[in-house]
Structures are given as C-alpha cells and as structure tokens.
C-alpha cells in the first residue's frame with residue numbers, strides 16, 4: 482500500500498503513494514502533458530511518492546470480466562494487474578478532460594473494471610477544457626461516490642484555450658497552465674494529505 486514497508490525496515494518512515502491518473506488516451510492528447518506537470522508540482526509540495534498512471538499505457542480492453550466486478554472474482558490478468566495498480570495507491574488525482582459534456586469512455590471503463598478497490602480511496606478530481614471541464618467532474622462525482630470512493634473537495638477546473646496550443650493541439654507550455662492553477666492545486670494536495678492523515 483505504501484512506498485516503504487515499515488515492517489521491512491523500521492527505521493524508514495512510511496511514505497504514502499499518490500497516483501496521478503491520465504484519463505485521456507488519444508494519441509495527441511494533452512492529458513499526459515498536464516498530468517506530468519501536476520506530478521512535478523506535487524513532488525515539490527508533497528513528500529508522498531508521486532506516480533503517473535497512464536490509461537493509454539494500462540491499455541485495458543473494454544470490460545470483459547464474466548462476473549460482476551463487485552464480486553471481486555477477476556479472471557483476466559489485465560484486470561488483476563489493474564487491481565494491483567489501484568491497490569498500490571493510497572490516493573489518486575484523476576486528470577480528466579471534458580468530452581461532449583462528460584468524461585472519456587476509457588476512464589469510465591477503467592473505473593467499472595474494479596469495485597472494492599475504489600472503496601474509501603481519496604480521489605481528487607482535476608478536469609480541463611475550454612471552460613475547465615466542470616461537466617466531466619459533475620459526472621465523475623456521482624459515479625465515484627456510488628462505488629464508495631472518498632471524493633475530495635475542491636474539484637479543480639483547469640482552463641485550456643486554443644492560445645495554449647501549438648501544432649496538433651499539443652500544449653506549448655503545460656507548466657504555464659499548471660502555474661496559473663497552482664493555488665487550487667495546492668489546496669487539493671492539502672486535502673489529499675488531510676484525508677491520508679499526514
């Protein structure tokens with residue numbers, strides 16, 4: 482569950498592991514750029530072990546488990562690997578764009594693959610879009626609440642405009658975007674630490 486197992490080395494402090502989940506999988510997405518930059522800021526502001534979890538690399542198929550995920554009887558190795566990834570995180574920051582008034586299908590699929598693994602997990606939502614992607618957060622909150630995740634306040638909405646982009650829509654300077662949302666992001670990091678009791 483944590484980066485350092487205190488039973489292995491009692492002199493080493495336990496460090497929580499915070500995953501930054503990239504919710505978009507398009508080849509030209511900006512989500513990975515933003516997640517990497519949020520990770521940089523989190524590493525500066527937190528002593529937690531910060532790890533980026535990229536759904537494009539996780540590469541789950543559409544949900545193909547024969548039984549209800551709530552039963553936890555996973556038969557596929559990709560599901561078990563995804564379970565190990567989520568079990569290994571003490572908290573998550575979900576970085577999600579807004580697509581057509583909601584959030585991306587691969588993110589819903591990744592959520593639906595598991596069930597008990599989300600229970601009680603502190604999750605900070607960071608959405609982005611022309612108007613901050615707030616409609617994605619509006620849809621994620623009831624879904625994550627339904628599976629008993631601990632959805633933290635505040636939800637952070639990052640405004641990304643065409644002026645922020647260069648060729649093929651990639652961000653010219655993701656650092657600048659994260660910097661202009663630095664204050665709410667730091668409030669969010671504090672909320673994660675409060676939820677983890679550290």
Ligand SMILES: Cc1cc2nc3c(=O)[nH]c(=O)nc-3n(C[C@H](O)[C@H](O)[C@H](O)COP(=O)(O)O)c2cc1C
Nearest residue numbers: 505507509510511512578579580581582610611612
């Ligand atoms: C399928 C699709 C739907 C979109 N719908 C919205 C939308 O509803 N609101 C919005 O502000 N931007 C919308 N956008 C623009 C995205 O915010 C922008 O493309 C962003 O870069 C997407 O994140 P990504 O590059 O990480 O995939 C949409 C983009 C795509 C690809």
